[in-house]
Amino acid sequence: MDFNYKKLGFKCGLEIHQQLDTRKLFCSCNTVISNKFDFSFKRKLMPVVGESGDIDESALNEFKKRKTMVYYGNFESSCLVDMDSEPPHEINKDALIIAIQLALLLKMKLVDEVQIMRKTIIDGSITTGFQRTALIATNGFIETSRGRVPIESLVLEEDSCRRIRENEKEIHWALDRQGTPLIELMTSPVIETPSHALEVALKLRELSRNLKIKRGIGTIRQDVNVSIKNGARVEIKGLQNVKHMPRVINNEIRRQLKEKKVIPHVRATLNDDTTKYLRPLASASRMYPETDELPILITKEIINEAKKTLPRIIDVKNELIKLGLNEELAEQIKRSGLYEKFKSINSKINNPKLTSTYLLINKNADNKLLEKVLYCLQKKKIDKENAKKILKQNMSLSELNKFLIKTIDENELRKSVIKLLESKKEILKEDRAFKMLMGLLMKEFKGRADGGTISRILKEELSKRK
Amino acid sequence: MKNKVSVGDKIKVKKGDAEYEGILLPTTDASNKDILILKLSSGYNVGIKKDKNIEIDLIKKSVLKPGRIPKIRFKKNPELPNVTIIGTGGTIGTHVDYKTGGVFMCRTPEEILATVPEIGNIININKVINLFSIASEDINVNHWKKIAGVVKKEVENGVDAIIITHGTDTLALTSAVLNFMIGVPPIPIALVGAQRSPDRGSFDGRLNLLCAAHYCTTDIAEVSVVMHGSINDDFCYAIKGTKVRKNHSSRRDAFQPVNTMPFVRLWEDGKKEFLRKDYHKREKEKRRIDLKLNYAKVGLLKVYPNSDPKILEWYYKKGYEGLVIEGTGLGHVPGKDAGLKNNWLPIIKKLVDKGVIIVICTSTINGRTNNRVYRNLRLLNKTGVLWGKDLHAESALVKLGVVLGNAKNLEHAKKMFKTNLVGEFEEKNIVGDNLGF
Numbered sequence: 065m066d067f068n069y070k071k072l073g074f075k076c077g078l079e080i081h082q083q084l085d086t087r088k089l090f091c092s093c094n095t096v097i098s099n100k101f102d103f104s105f106k107r108k109l110m111p112v113v114g115e116s117g118d119i120d121e122s123a124l125n126e127f128k129k130r131k132t133m134v135y136y137g138n139f140e141s142s143c144l145v146d147m148d149s150e151p152p153h154e155i156n157k158d159a160l161i162i163a164i165q166l167a168l169l170l171k172m173k174l175v176d177e178v179q180i181m182r183k184t185i186i187d188g189s190i191t192t193g194f195q196r197t198a199l200i201a202t203n204g205f206i207e208t209s210r211g212r213v214p215i216e217s218l219v220l221e222e223d224s225c226r227r228i229r230e231n232e233k234e235i236h237w238a239l240d241r242q243g244t245p246l247i248e249l250m251t252s253p254v255i256e257t258p259s260h261a262l263e264v265a266l267k268l269r270e271l272s273r274n275l276k277i278k279r280g281i282g283t284i285r286q287d288v289n290v291s292i293k294n295g296a297r298v299e300i301k302g303l304q305n306v307k308h309m310p311r312v313i314n315n316e317i318r319r320q321l322k323e324k325k326v327i328p329h330v331r332a333t334l335n336d337d338t339t340k341y342l343r344p345l346a347s348a349s350r351m352y353p354e355t356d357e358l359p360i361l362i363t364k365e366i367i368n369e370a371k372k373t374l375p376r377i378i379d380v381k382n383e384l385i386k387l388g389l390n391e392e393l394a395e396q397i398k399r400s401g402l403y404e405k406f407k408s409i410n411s412k413i414n415n416p417k418l419t420s421t422y423l424l425i426n427k428n429a430d431n432k433l434l435e436k437v438l439y440c441l442q443k444k445k446i447d448k449e450n451a452k453k454i455l456k457q458n459m460s461l462s463e464l465n466k467f468l469i470k471t472i473d474e475n476e477l478r479k480s481v482i483k484l485l486e487s488k489k490e491i492l493k494e495d496r497a498f499k500m501l502m503g504l505l506m507k508e509f510k511g512r513a514d515g516g517t518i519s520r521i522l523k524e525e526l527s528k529r530k
Numbered sequence: 531m532k533n534k535v536s537v538g539d540k541i542k543v544k545k546g547d548a549e550y551e552g553i554l555l556p557t558t559d560a561s562n563k564d565i566l567i568l569k570l571s572s573g574y575n576v577g578i579k580k581d582k583n584i585e586i587d588l589i590k591k592s593v594l595k596p597g598r599i600p601k602i603r604f605k606k607n608p609e610l611p612n613v614t615i616i617g618t619g620g621t622i623g624t625h626v627d628y629k630t631g632g633v634f635m636c637r638t639p640e641e642i643l644a645t646v647p648e649i650g651n652i653i654n655i656n657k658v659i660n661l662f663s664i665a666s667e668d669i670n671v672n673h674w675k676k677i678a679g680v681v682k683k684e685v686e687n688g689v690d691a692i693i694i695t696h697g698t699d700t701l702a703l704t705s706a707v708l709n710f711m712i713g714v715p716p717i718p719i720a721l722v723g724a725q726r727s728p729d730r731g732s733f734d735g736r737l738n739l740l741c742a743a744h745y746c747t748t749d750i751a752e753v754s755v756v757m758h759g760s761i762n763d764d765f766c767y768a769i770k771g772t773k774v775r776k777n778h779s780s781r782r783d784a785f786q787p788v789n790t791m792p793f794v795r796l797w798e799d800g801k802k803e804f805l806r807k808d809y810h811k812r813e814k815e816k817r818r819i820d821l822k823l824n825y826a827k828v829g830l831l832k833v834y835p836n837s838d839p840k841i842l843e844w845y846y847k848k849g850y851e852g853l854v855i856e857g858t859g860l861g862h863v864p865g866k867d868a869g870l871k872n873n874w875l876p877i878i879k880k881l882v883d884k885g886v887i888i889v890i891c892t893s894t895i896n897g898r899t900n901n902r903v904y905r906n907l908r909l910l911n912k913t914g915v916l917w918g919k920d921l922h923a924e925s926a927l928v929k930l931g932v933v934l935g936n937a938k939n940l941e942h943a944k945k946m947f948k949t950n951l952v953g954e955f956e957e958k959n960i961v962g963d964n965l966g967f
Contacts, residue, residue: 173548177577193731351573
């Protein structure tokens with residue numbers, strides 16, 4: 065069931081976290097997830113005193129109950145940096161360049177000097193007690209079917225640990241994921257419908273897949289912010305399958321409509337695409353400078369380096385239209401992922417419409433077979449129905465030969481025409497002589513000569529006899 | 531800049547088609563030239579280059595006020611020991627202003643409590659004396675003298691224990707030199723530092739401070755370093771100040787005992803496991819400390835293949851009265867077979883004869899020197915050098931500085947150096963690794 069989203073006062077924005085396929089952001093460890101652990105250690109995190117200084121006996125007692133953090137590491141994916149036992153190394157340049165590349169693709173404004181920050185995280189998911197994070201660019205956009213959606217910010221940051229298990233006294237974490245570079249993209253809350261949200265998420269994913277990012281389960285995490293008129297911002301986390309986004313959003317709208325008063329909070333996605341209460345919205349994060357790192361000047365050199373290795377992103381559909389396809393065919397070719405195949409075959413056939421039509425019959429058909437079929441079609445050496453049959457069955461080239469029209473030589477044809485005219489002199493007197501003769505010839509030469517040629521020769525021979 | 535804006539103002543910066551709104555922060559020495567630092571409402575800082583195209587508009591004056599340290603008050607518990615905390619600088623004993631990112635020293639007991647509130651359940655913080663606030667690589671003899679002076683005064687004032695917060699780089703040297711300047715104290719004195727900053731949840735100084743507080747409740751009247759005992763946040767060791775060394779540049783368990791056992795293993799919850807019995811016990815009545823504050827000009831050097839012994843002549847010319855040489859293995863220096871230019875023995879002998887005390891230690895840190903098992907050692911011994919035995923080179927250095935500074939004459943100084951003044955020499959080499967197990 066869909067809603068009238070405009071009337072609902074629907075407001076929606078996305079926050080997308082994408083892991084990069086590089087080494088760790090502040091050390092040279094790899095970012096491979098494995099359940100083979102070489103070492104473990106325990107830590108107790110300090111209570112962080114609020115800015116107001118609110119620590120009293122009860123807060124202290126609360127702290128005493130706090131769980132011990134147990135971290136598990138693998139020598140390949142963790143070192144002293146991950147253990148908070150060594151200052152961070154210089155920021156991973158590969159990751160910085162990928163972040164700059166994505167910013168360029170999203171037409172964002174790069175900051176002049178990147179300031180690495182510490183964002184306080186006290187749940188134990190990061191050994192330091194803070195996440196290193198840096199704003200790289202602002203003010204970009206992505207084109208969608210409902211117009212431009214602004215991308216407010218692009219942030220490069222380190223990922224946190226994986227939670228393995230928890231008991232009454234301890235929380236167990238895997239260090240392998242901690243420190244993996246993440247790009248966080250935040251859109252403006254201008255998304256108009258749930259399916260629009262999906263479109264934006266897919267477009268951003270498609271665009272970032274041109275860069276060196278990780279793929280697979282857990283490598284991308286998308287949060288959705290949803291609110292409706294007279295409501296409040298609710299953040300939905302843990303959306304695993306992006307395709308379920310519209311369903312999850314619609315379920316959230318339904319839920320908010322039932323509530324008397326919506327309070328801002330964070331919800332977690334459940335398997336059935338509904339959500340459950342997770343925690344209140346975090347107040348503005350406590351962020352302060354990472355004094356172990358120097359600020360990074362975004363120089364012309366580094367931008368040029370990013371540009372040099374930036375893959376050329378092509379608007380496939382637009383390219384297809386430029387090549388002469390109509391909107392519908394262009395969309396079909398793009399959606400079927402046949403752009404490259406189309407381009408290669410059409411460069412030989414030079415008939416976009418014909419190429420695309422037959423390409424779509426069987427996208428797995430052999431390239432050479434398709435080329436031959438298209439060539440024969442153009443030369444009228446094959447029947448359309450047969451052409452489709454050959455492609456559908458992805459026949460071999462030798463099988464194709466059986467379907468070729470055995471053409472008759474023009475001189476032979478002319479001889480046959482003359483012979484016919486002499487034997488059927490009586491017809492020549494009739495008004496419908498041409499039509500009748502044509503019918504006879506077509507019957508005789510069907511599949512061996514095309515109608516155009518027959519008709520031309522017949523006309524020529526008839527005119528000689530007038 | 532067209533408009534006059536100052537640090538703390540909320541401003542809008544336009545540059546081309548980029549626009550930022552935020553609070554102007556002070557530029558740090560880490561930043562590049564001509565960079566404005568803005569704190570955006572998201573919490574992120576960004577650096578914007580000042581150039582011709584920049585437009586700056588003031589939105590509101592003085593939005594940012596420096597943060598303050600929260601005030602926490604604990605009632606003094608008459609049953610807990612009264613402890614004076616002496617701040618000397620370093621990572622520990624600092625507080626971060628989360629608004630500006632600035633770091634400043636804690637000045638009052640309340641400020642320390644704000645960083646480690648649980649400490650109030652273990653000790654009464656009598657007072658906090660901020661002697662100075664320097665990175666420990668900048669510590670010099672004058673700082674040592676000041677610390678020793680304050681310790682004497684506090685002991686005489688009757689406090690039950692003292693905690694000295696200190697940067698970690700030279701923490702072990704300060705703890706060693708205090709042993710020699712103060713002598714064996716009548717109360718527990720703990721030196722404590724932190725390898726990670728106090729702004730973070732993983733601040734290791736928290737456990738170190740708590741365990742130092744627990745150390746203050748024991749009867750171990752020794753100058754000790756109290757730091758993490760493992761990579762976990764589970765326990766600390768209190769290790770005699772003359773026999774401890776920073777053996778890692780960044781790990782929290784960097785401080786390890788050298789040729790000794792720690793006095794005690796201390797847990798956050800107050801559990802204590804005593805590892806030795808031969809420590810000096812707390813003295814209720816004795817409150818006098820005779821300071822040995824003079825410190826001679828002493829130096830430390832190392833031999834290695836191809837090392838040039840002429841460097842010793844430079845030290846002599848510069849007026850050094852004593853030198854510690856880290857020999858290889860059992861205390862070797864290159865001899866005759868190293869070649870004429872690289873033979874250290876004649877020049878060592880020359881300096882010893884001129885009245886310079888030369889102490890031989892081992893560059894292996896662990897283990898003790900030997901003066902006879904090899905011919906070269908016997909030849910070296912004949913030159914008249916002193917042996918550091920199981921004392922590691924940095925401790926030998928500060929002992930030599932204090933001994934030479936306060937002895938009546940050269941012979942007295944030599945005798946003092948050879949004497950086990952505060953328990954710095956141990957007769958026995960312990961079995962096992964640095965942790966003594």
